[in-house]
Amino acid sequence: MNERSEPTTGAAGSLAGGGRTDTATEAFVAHRNLLFTVAYEMLGSVADAEDVLQETWLRWMKVDVEQVHDERAYLVRITTRRSLDRLRTMKRRKEAYVGPWLPEPLLTAPDVAEDVELAESVSMALMLVLETLSPTERVVFVLREAFDVGYDEIADAVGKSPAAVRQIAHRARRHVDARRPREVVSPDQARAALESFQRALETRDLQGLLDVLASEVVLVSDGGGVKQAAARPIVGAGKVARFIVGGVGKAEVALTADHTMVNGNPALLLRADGEIDGVIAIRVESGRITGLYYVRNPEKLTRIESEIPLTLR
Structure with a gap:
């Protein structure tokens, strides 16, 4: 039925x-x-x-x-x-929307990180890749790849034939595979990179940032027109490091960074004078940070202190 x-x-x-x-x-x-x-x-x-x-x-x-x-x-x-x-x-x-758009970050329980499939499917890196799909491609990809829903069921849900859904799934998978992280990184590896980044951020250590950032790193910041953020993605270790030292790390108020779990992966929760100022999630490959996702839009941070349970089953 x-x-x-x-x-x-x-x-x-x-x-x-x-x-x-x-x-x-x-x-x-x-x-x-x-x-x-x-x-x-x-x-x-x-x-x-x-x-x-x-x-x-x-x-x-x-x-x-x-x-x-x-x-x-x-x-x-x-x-x-x-x-x-x-x-x-x-x-x-x-x-x-004013400036780059990032997914709304979720505070997730530690056990989400232990489920590699779930953590990867809700990671900020993959969620951002999904933004490049058409609505139908995204729905088909999510149902097929994350939840293993059969083609017939997906066809019924999106109002297309099973043959058409197979083609859409193949096209979406090829598109995502070309843009998703090339390797699976353990929570420990991600945490180590994040800790190095945090130390460099707190001490405004330009060289320390350059040591942990990949040469092709991309920083995307989302202020939603409410909080200050880069108008477009920043590419390259030098430019990203200078932006962080000259912007994020040079706040006029007392800025603290606490470790948290966002979308199943280690992240930093930034506070300015004790008030939540933003969340920084990362993408790590070969021990270095290749992606930084900095969410400052207050509307996307209202639930960041309450764990949201997730499951693929």
């Missing part, structure tokens, strides 16, 4: 029956973390992912769950369709 032909509940035997409502609620709660992860990977925004979950819940409460054979698949399908609709709306929003 697909969502478009979903059974609706009648006035007599539907919401009046507490058992049916309880069953629907239990199913939604059981899969909520999965549905949030699906929506977040597709949207890159916590606020939009939460809105999609609310829309999914409202749609789900109209369904006769007794006629649903696979609750997980059904709920993922609803979430996918709502996310795809929202992705198309977000595209216009991002076109009007």
